[in-house]
Amino acid sequence: MDVTIYHNPACGTSRNTLDLIRHAGSEPTIIEYLETPPTREQLATMIANAGLTIRQAIREKGTPYAELGLDNPDLTDDQLLDAMLKDPILINRPFVITPMGTRLARPSEAVLDILPAHAFNGPFTKEDGERVLDDEGKRIV
Numbered sequence: 001m002d003v004t005i006y007h008n009p010a011c012g013t014s015r016n017t018l019d020l021i022r023h024a025g026s027e028p029t030i031i032e033y034l035e036t037p038p039t040r041e042q043l044a045t046m047i048a049n050a051g052l053t054i055r056q057a058i059r060e061k062g063t064p065y066a067e068l069g070l071d072n073p074d075l076t077d078d079q080l081l082d083a084m085l086k087d088p089i090l091i092n093r094p095f096v097i098t099p100m101g102t103r104l105a106r107p108s109e110a111v112l113d114i115l116p117a118h119a120f121n122g123p124f125t126k127e128d129g130e131r132v133l134d135d136e137g138k139r140i141v
Contacts, residue, residue: 024115
């Protein structure tokens with residue numbers, strides 16, 4: 001399966017998502033978006049395809065969000081996209097694109113919605129010890 005992840009290796013959620021993709025038997029195209037940010041068109045398309053607003057795709061924690069005044073409700077989507085492209089740390093992560101859809105994988109198990117369920121064989125546990133898949137590879141709710 002063709003899978004692309006916009007990844008930050010310093011982020012536990014992003015690492016867990018990458019591990020889940022690999023657990024499904026796919027080796028994704030990995031784009032470290034802090035080094036290689038998406039284009040404006042790619043970013044806007046990912047956000048729209050994930051069913052999010054531009055505001056929902058902005059990362060606040062650990063970013064200059066507040067210092068840049070991005071919490072101002074009068075800012076337009078274009079202004080918010082400009083800020084995200086200027087400073088990619090503002091792009092929430094990880095975005096994952098597969099033929100089954102696009103997701104902002106927060107939490108990481110959101111990626112399961114766009115991976116084939118039959119691809120999982122056996123359990124999966126996140127870095128923090130939380131079990132996501134049971135011994136049969138079925139999602140734990």
